[in-house]
Amino acid sequence: MDNAFTLRIQTLVNHAFYHNTSHWLEPTPNGTKIQIHIDPAYFRPVESDSWSIPHWLEVGGVRFPLQRYEALQRLDRWSIVDENRRFSKVHVLEDGRVGTRIKLGLRYRAEQLTMKNKKRRTRAKLIAQIRGDQELNYKLDYIPERRRNKWKKKYWGLKQRLLHPDYRQQRKDAVEKQNRLLQGPNLR
Numbered sequence: 001m002d003n004a005f006t007l008r009i010q011t012l013v014n015h016a017f018y019h020n021t022s023h024w025l026e027p028t029p030n031g032t033k034i035q036i037h038i039d040p041a042y043f044r045p046v047e048s049d050s051w052s053i054p055h056w057l058e059v060g061g062v063r064f065p066l067q068r069y070e071a072l073q074r075l076d077r078w079s080i081v082d083e084n085r086r087f088s089k090v091h092v093l094e095d096g097r098v099g100t101r102i103k104l105g106l107r108y109r110a111e112q113l114t115m116k117n118k119k120r121r122t123r124a125k126l127i128a129q130i131r132g133d134q135e136l137n138y139k140l141d142y143i144p145e146r147r148r149n150k151w152k153k154k155y156w157g158l159k160q161r162l163l164h165p166d167y168r169q170q171r172k173d174a175v176e177k178q179n180r181l182l183q184g185p186n187l188r
Helices: 011-017 113-129 150-161 167-183
Strands: 004-008 023-027 033-038 057-060 061-073 075-082 085-087 090-094
Touching: 004 011, 011 023, 011 033, 011 167, 023 061, 057 150
Parallel strands: none
Antiparallel strands: 004 090, 023 033, 033 057, 057 061, 061 075, 075 085
């Protein structure tokens, strides 16, 4: 998703509310501006008793239905709906196309890695957690010593994940096997 500019839906709705405007131009990193338009029903006179939530948001000529949900029992959060899925961001490609991550076929960098490279990356991150640095180039059999300020139990857990990368899955499989044994044969 390196070639896409991201617009957060919550930020756009907040901008409309605080600036009391239903349309504006949003600057993009390549120097152009993109037209943003929100449902004008959102803006009612202050003396009016009726207030309506916005039903749509238009970014660069593409209209998305808006959906409101409540976070932490009191905060209004906004997302767009595309193909029965909620998205909190709209992406704008360099060529000007606008859409959600799924619609534009964008993938995160981690989704593009092979399984071998994913494991190598996970291992490098675990080593970096143990050592407390950001260097991600280590030999495959390298296991760092515990730092003085690192808890022994935390170090032990990270070390086990380095030594046994499939440890968590093995533990889940063992629990499932134990549950099947406890249930016994189904004699109905």
